[in-house]
């Protein structure tokens with residue numbers, strides 16, 4: 001497989017530790033993130049605190065490729081961060097915890113259906129990765145207890161199945177109003193924030209987005225960049241929040257009713 005160089009959708013390099021030999025290129029005091037493609041189209045994310053070398057993995061559903069990525073990065077694992085209880089996000093947690101002795105962090109609201117948690121968290125709680133503090137953002141909608149992790153130092157938003165590139169998660173447990181409110185919280189983060197979501201869905205999401213908002217020039221340019229990246233076998237994630245605000249119809253819906261209509265149309269698309 002061709003070694004990807006992880007770029008934002010507008011072509012600029014984000015603060016990411018590129019895997020393999022270049023992974024130590026970024027040594028500043030910030031969180032860097034590396035995608036670990038797993039299952040059919042999921043991403044686990046390997047985070048590293050530049051100041052201390054502390055390492056976290058987000059949503060390690062498939063233990064073999066996740067362990068390979070951790071070992072390639074030096075074999076250290078401090079934290080396992082879980083965004084929500086679906087199997088394609090949590091399945092490898094206990095095996096990875098047993099292998100590396102990492103602490104597991106997940107939503108207090110869903111503790112009954114997550115792997116055993118060492119730190120149960122909710123809205124506004126802090127999660128320390130080495131010297132860096134992440135903030136928990138409660139994002140119900142896709143599931144009741146869905147949470148996102150935001151590391152301001154590095155501009156890294158781990159948003160699971162809430163906000164996707166050019167899309168958003170399906171409303172499996174929550175209401176449209178809950179998901180709309182969750183997306184508004186994420187939309188309020190700095191536009192330079194990197195959107196590190198849980199799936200590679202950009203191309204299929206682009207088809208609906210272009211159907212819903214055909215005259216949006218920013219969306220058309222975004223979709224074309226994504227198509228070119230995928231043609232080269234490269235991830236389209238992370239994207240930049242500012243680009244989502246310009247192109248993602250679910251972030252651009254001005255009120256709940258419009259959002260609910262859009263979500264229902266996407267479900268039938």
Ligand SMILES: [Zn+2]
Nearest residue numbers: 084086142161
């Ligand atoms: Zn899910």
